[in-house]
Amino acid sequence: MATDPILSTDPIATISATVWTAGDESRVRGNAEPDSRVFLGIAGREFRLARPDVRDFQQHDRHEYIFGNGSNVERPEWNDPRKNPPLTLGDLHNRPVYIRFVWTAAAGTTDRDDWHVERVDVTVTAASGAKVSYAALVGGPTTWLGDESGTVLHLDRQ
DSSP states (O other), X not given: OOOOGGGXXXXXXXXXXXXXXOOOTTSSSSXXXXXXXXXXXXXXXXXXXXXXXXXXXOTTOEEEEEEETTOOSSSTTTSOTTSSSOOBGGGGTTOOOEEEEEOOOOXXXXXXXXXXXXXXXEEEEETTSOEEEXXXXXXXXXXXXXXXXXXXXXXXXX
């Protein structure tokens, strides 16, 4: 029987997170405001889900965020699982994997921001090529994250 990869000290080379934002019938809610932030918590650290080339977390969007090798995120030097400190597959063991939404009111308002999440997939790839995957809301109902409904969504290992 093969050993579970998260019991190894194999260095993590890449973390890929694909995030789908659901729509809202009113077309008023569902988007995360541009100043709001979303973080991926994994292996005992948090990484900011933000890309310089897209407006993140808008209705019906699907974007992939890559950390480490082939990075496409803002501040890749700060959001790198290979540095500060370098992470291993073993760091996944007994630690939660989640996304966390930090809302910011739109400019000139005091409105609270909500984000309508459709699905989240995360794949961790080690230097050896070993992979570990996590997901939330696969084929299921969507959920809202915000100040009134909770700001964290945990992912399950696949």
